[in-house]
Amino acid sequence: MTLTLTNTLTRSKQPFESLEPGKVRIYCCGVTVYDYCHLGHGRSYIAWDTLRRYLQWQGYQVRYVQNFTDIDDKILNRARETGSTMEAVAEKYTQTYFEDMARLNVLEADEYPRATHTLNGILRLIHELETKGYAYASEGDVYYQVRQFKDYGKLSGRKFDEMQAGASGRVAESAEESKKKDPFDFALWKGAKPDEPSWESPWGKGRPGWHIECSAMVRDCLGETIDIHCGGADLVFPHHENEVAQSEAVTGQPLANYWLHNGFVTVNGEKMSKSLGNFTTIRDLLDSENGPEPMALRLFVLQAQYRKPIDFTPEAIASAQRSWNTLKEGLSFGYKQGQTWGWDAQQARSEDLNPESVANFNRAMDDDLNTSGALAVLFELAKGLNREQNRLIHEGKTAVDPEQLYRQWYTLVSLSQVLGLEVENETPSASEGSQLSDEEIEAAIAARQAARKAKNFAEADRLRDDLQNQGITLIDQPGGLTQWHRHIH
Ligand SMILES: Nc1ncnc2c1ncn2[C@@H]1O[C@H](COP(=O)(O)OP(=O)(O)OP(=O)(O)O)[C@@H](O)[C@H]1O
């Protein structure tokens, strides 16, 4: 079995082959940092995080780079509206990006280049484009001359006459238009405007255009040709088309062998977006009363294959939460009951994996990352475990041999992890709790007993609550002895 992926460039599902055996280089277009991330952003980064995890599961060494666009009109506008600076706005929403994605169990990239840190690479590329006749300076700006690049349109499949139909009218009046030789040309460098941040360049002070930053970052961080370039479907044109035009004109090499694009999170069939005002931020949803758990939200995204649209409705979120409860129950069973039976996911060997489940999971994922098919494998495993859990509670024993249950559970834990679904993520306090040593717990119990003797009940209660918050329950026995119990979630 080989992994097949739908390549936007060839408009077909293709077997995946990496440039270098065993290694994959991925560049993913990151957020423009001017606001909190909404569910659409969440979907995009969960999809690519899952691709990365699956490649790792298949034994590839993956190098994953994702940028932050920290120079942009949207950031400048937000800074003006809030009386702040572009740097402060960008810094704030870079941090909130990290917070939100950590909750969704999106792994951190190997490198996070930022436009403001890539100016040298950007200027070098523009200079090379100018030298090779693809770019021209005009009144402090520099433009890419689209018609010079014979393959322009190859990624999006657009022809010039179709593009013209879309672009005419709207752009005609702008000051930028009068500086261009052709309406299709786009800015590589924009001359400085008063009160805006700017950088020195051979064409005068100014700032880079959006598209050139990604071309420069790919080249700086990953090289001239990479394996996979990904992003949302709205980036195919013009952003990725322009990246191809910029990079390939300079290097003469393909920028990326595979171009992957995720479908949208929609609301009533329309793309969730800032400009339409129909968005829900990740944090608002997770922090709302009766909001879903982070893993339920991740599951909501993974229920659809990455290219398909997902409509966001409260019912769909509630249903994802119910599905997550089923998976969570199966995962937790092994963590709880496994204590008694001596199960340990850390100690497991790959021979403990159930080969049939693994084969079914891989078959689904190899088919253009069919996560909904992969989830079906997880539900089957979880349901089997949950059934046995009930038997154990009501009948005192399981029907399936614990050794076999262990394999089911370990397979469930492993495959869930490939999709980034983990129970530990739900219970940060429990994992902190498990770090308290027995001696520390005994010492806290002794301190509590001393406080009670001294009739300092407030302190005694505080000590008990403190332990409880760290996952340790105290059980006072007749005769003054206190037992304790560590929670395993
Ligand atoms: N509704 C959505 N569904 C799926 N992916 C999305 C959605 N909205 C944005 N994305 C993707 O998220 C990534 C980051 O987007 P970016 O920061 O450019 O968005 P934005 O312009 O701030 O958002 P918006 O589209 O809401 O104005 C891009 O790959 C983009 O395609």
Ligand SMILES: [Zn+2]
């Ligand atoms: Zn980009």
